[in-house]
Amino acid sequence: MTSHVMPTAERKVRVDLAERSYDILIGPGLIAAAGKEIASRLKGRKMAVITDENVAPRYLEPLMASLGESGIEAVSLILPAGEKTKSFEHLIPVCEAILGARIERNDAVIALGGGVIGDLTGFAAGIVRRGSRFIQIPTSLLAQVDSSVGGKTGINSAHGKNLIGVFHQPDLVLADTAALDTLSPREFRAGYAEVAKYGLIDKPEFFEWLEKNWQAVFAGGPARIEAIAVSCQAKADVVAADERENGRRALLNLGHTFGHALEAATDYDSKRLVHGEGVAIGMVLAHEFSARMNLASPDDARRVEAHLKTVGLPTRLADIPGALPPADRLMEAIAQDKKVKGGKLTFILTRGIGQSFVADDVPSSEVLSFLTEKHPR
Amino acid sequence: MTSHVMPTAERKVRVDLAERSYDILIGPGLIAAAGKEIASRLKGRKMAVITDENVAPRYLEPLMASLGESGIEAVSLILPAGEKTKSFEHLIPVCEAILGARIERNDAVIALGGGVIGDLTGFAAGIVRRGSRFIQIPTSLLAQVDSSVGGKTGINSAHGKNLIGVFHQPDLVLADTAALDTLSPREFRAGYAEVAKYGLIDKPEFFEWLEKNWQAVFAGGPARIEAIAVSCQAKADVVAADERENGRRALLNLGHTFGHALEAATDYDSKRLVHGEGVAIGMVLAHEFSARMNLASPDDARRVEAHLKTVGLPTRLADIPGALPPADRLMEAIAQDKKVKGGKLTFILTRGIGQSFVADDVPSSEVLSFLTEKHPR
Structure with a gap:
């Protein structure tokens, strides 16, 4: 399996779904390059960034700066971190924030964070105007190898996990592998379970x-x-x-x-x-x-x-x-x-x-x- | 245009959407015949009926009786009537009620009511388990000629009407024309606007x-x-x-x-x-x-x-x-x-x-x- 180890740092994986196909870019530094990558693929120049209080201090400012440099006007919303955020309680303000930002057909909603932020934001993007464009910037290993890819979005119910949601594919996934350097060992291991899977x-x-x-x-x-x-x-x-x-x-x-x-x-x-x-x-x-x-x-x-x-x-x-x-x-x-x-x-x-x-x-x-x-x- | 007037009371319109195709049955007495029509088309024998306080006193009991006679076990939830019911506030208990009823893949959610109930219930069915089967029993003229057909579902936002929702086609529409006899003249006229459209x-x-x-x-x-x-x-x-x-x-x-x-x-x-x-x-x-x-x-x-x-x-x-x-x-x-x-x-x-x-x-x-x-x- 040495063929698996490539000398180049950046990789691209294509998710092949006819008119809903999209790229996953993998490599260090993609948050700082997000504006360029997004502007070259999407026509819209208005975005709403949804993130959480753990991720925001490290990555929100570099992301907003990168979007700004590429002429993208963005607003942001910072949610509490943790699984309990995958709830109607937090879905509602996310939907209202997206609508308040007047995101139109070619614009997009950006999820910056781990699986919770990705699932919640993807669900909101999937139901605002019956489906809005959506970009995943996963910052955890679990989100990079699993939840940011494939279009399953949703929140938890009193009756169980992920029981409420939609299939809504992203338009682009940017997996910045440098972001993983700041994960706790426990969080990295948790993501590794999905890799082994x-x-x-x-x-x-x-x-x-x-x-x-x-x-x-x-x-x-x-x-x-x-x-x-x-x-x-x-x-x-x-x-x-x-x-x-x-x-x-x-x-x-x-x-x-x-x-x-x-x-x-x-x-x-x-x-x-x-x-x-x-x-x-x-x-x-x-x-x-x-x-x-x-x-x-x-x-x-x-x-x-x-x-x-x-x-x-x-x-x-x-x-x-x-x-x-x-x-x-x-x-x-x-x-x-x-x-x-x-x-x-x-x-x-x-x-x-x-x-x-x-x-x-x-x-x-x-x-x-x-x-x-x-x-x- | 006399060819438009047919001697038979019952009509069937097919909505042709490949594997999501479905029938609209139109005629008097379809609420009382709902169990038979549903049982002959769907495999599931568990249903959740969502209706409102205006419709329930007239039609909920006959519907539940008809379902029971066809071996369908159903629970019901009665919501307040009116446009304000198309909100997250009411969507949440509808979703939880559907999950609580343990509706599985072949079972269905039934909307019994006008456009508000149909839009809200269809949205809930569209997001519970990322899409559950769904039957429309529209009781207003507006719902029979417009909102129950075509799969647009949703709720209102502070930013505007129907801004949050999904496309989710029903599996069957039963338009009981006898139910229209109890509409107020104002409500019938409002539906007529869509007919003229x-x-x-x-x-x-x-x-x-x-x-x-x-x-x-x-x-x-x-x-x-x-x-x-x-x-x-x-x-x-x-x-x-x-x-x-x-x-x-x-x-x-x-x-x-x-x-x-x-x-x-x-x-x-x-x-x-x-x-x-x-x-x-x-x-x-x-x-x-x-x-x-x-x-x-x-x-x-x-x-x-x-x-x-x-x-x-x-x-x-x-x-x-x-x-x-x-x-x-x-x-x-x-x-x-x-x-x-x-x-x-x-x-x-x-x-x-x-x-x-x-x-x-x-x-x-x-x-x-x-x-x-x-x-x-």
């Missing part, structure tokens, strides 16, 4: 490459850019094949059904669990459950757990600080998740490393007894 | 038929069913040709740019002005403005006004009770409406009865001086 879905050689090169990916430089580009390309391929998740796109939910239930069980409290950590535990559970169903070897589950543990991610329910609700309550959260058809459970299971598949008839009794074993009262 | 857009012979047969349409029976079917077919044709309003669909906005501005200027207060009344005045203004621009004969504007006045609709700014803001403020409301591209105004103008067209370069100075003439301080 692409290997586990259908790229066993990428997973093997990560096992050998993860330290270089964490350190920054070409290996990090490479890992992000491979991840974006993997996601772009799946999205191009199945934009609306009628089939193959569901593979991207590997680890997410368990993960979402754990996030709900911890009240989306990021002190206890962030999304990528839930996915890490969820991927180990998915491999263990697949082994229990005699679909995969238990060795594969052990290998997945070993790698995620090595990079510092939680891998077991017991790694989550504080008490979890009992197994039957976790099961309820799973049943309310959106991968449900006519009462049957849809799960992403696996036949081994890089051999995941969509199983849409998993008996809930099996899942419950598995969870009860993993998490006895 | 289809004639004015591109069906001069239909407008002429309405001039002769409007009393039979108001009285009920086959002429009314015929007028509704012609209107639905006209809308279905436009929507099939241009679902997302990139071109021809904008013709449906005849009278609406002025109309929306008047609704905003009267704070969406239905005591002063309802949507159809705004459209009636707006259509007369559009014909007068077209005459002023030397595009059409002033005789056409007079003919339009004469007919709308005959049926009892308001046709002039002075017909609106209470004081209106000055012309420049009306102009601001127009500029914030969604038919704006790069600062230029898009208007639906006409060359005569049934000869409307999209003009996307109307100078705002011309509109302002026209409005100032019509509405001097």
Whole structure:
């Protein structure tokens, strides 16, 4: 897999969706170059930038300066940081701010931040005037390799995560890899869980490459850019094949059904669990459950757990600080998740490393007894 | 135009949108037959019915009984009546109610009511789980001939009407023409403005038929069913040709740019002005403005006004009770409406009865001086 490491710092991935196709640019310094990149692609010269109080102090001013230099007039709105911002409470002022800025058809809304800002802002852009142009400037690893690509937007409901939203593709994604240097180690690791996921879905050689090169990916430089580009390309391929998740796109939910239930069980409290950590535990559970169903070897589950543990991610329910609700309550959260058809459970299971598949008839009794074993009262 | 009047009471119009195609059924008694019609078309057996406090006392029980008889389990939510219900404040509980009812992929959300309920419920269905199935049971004439068909959904913003929403097509529309017998004359007339609009857009012979047969349409029976079917077919044709309003669909906005501005200027207060009344005045203004621009004969504007006045609709700014803001403020409301591209105004103008067209370069100075003439301080 040395061919994965390219000498150039900047990469481009195209998401191929006919008239909704767009580019993902990956490399250091893209926030400072945003004005130029946007002005060369979009006709509009009015933008509304939505960001949060963690990201704003570092990146809002350079972004606004770059837009200004390219003749783009922009307003900005700074929201509180954290998962609880993905709510109607914050969606409403974002929509009103976009309308107040008189963003017209060729103008755009810009999300500057992590997954929360991207999902919320994308949703607002998707519903203002029944769809406005939208640019993602993801500043977390998770957002760069996952949430900023593919057009899934939304907010959380009292009934679960991401249950309210729309499909709304961005017009451009600018992944400034230099922004990742300021992430906390915990946040970087959480994003890394999604990077590893692409290997586990259908790229066993990428997973093997990560096992050998993860330290270089964490350190920054070409290996990090490479890992992000491979991840974006993997996601772009799946999205191009199945934009609306009628089939193959569901593979991207590997680890997410368990993960979402754990996030709900911890009240989306990021002190206890962030999304990528839930996915890490969820991927180990998915491999263990697949082994229990005699679909995969238990060795594969052990290998997945070993790698995620090595990079510092939680891998077991017991790694989550504080008490979890009992197994039957976790099961309820799973049943309310959106991968449900006519009462049957849809799960992403696996036949081994890089051999995941969509199983849409998993008996809930099996899942419950598995969870009860993993998490006895 | 006697060929328009058919002996049968029931009609079917197909909206042709590839995999999103659907039927509009038109005739008396469809609420009581809803369970049968829905069960024969959709696989799901769980529904959430959203309605308002005006419609519920008459039609909710018969609808729920009909669903129950066909083995469909339904919950219902009753909202306050009126335009102010098209707001985030009411969207939120509707979304949570749909999620609480555990509506899954084959199940559906049902809108039972007029345009407000249809627009709000359709928007909620469009965003819950990024798109849920949706059935329209319109109970007002306006909803039967216009808002229930075509997939435009949404709510109002502080910045204007319908500025927040999605395109989300229903799976079925059931237009029970018997429900119109209980409308107030004012509400029936308001819907009639949209019926007349289809004639004015591109069906001069239909407008002429309405001039002769409007009393039979108001009285009920086959002429009314015929007028509704012609209107639905006209809308279905436009929507099939241009679902997302990139071109021809904008013709449906005849009278609406002025109309929306008047609704905003009267704070969406239905005591002063309802949507159809705004459209009636707006259509007369559009014909007068077209005459002023030397595009059409002033005789056409007079003919339009004469007919709308005959049926009892308001046709002039002075017909609106209470004081209106000055012309420049009306102009601001127009500029914030969604038919704006790069600062230029898009208007639906006409060359005569049934000869409307999209003009996307109307100078705002011309509109302002026209409005100032019509509405001097």
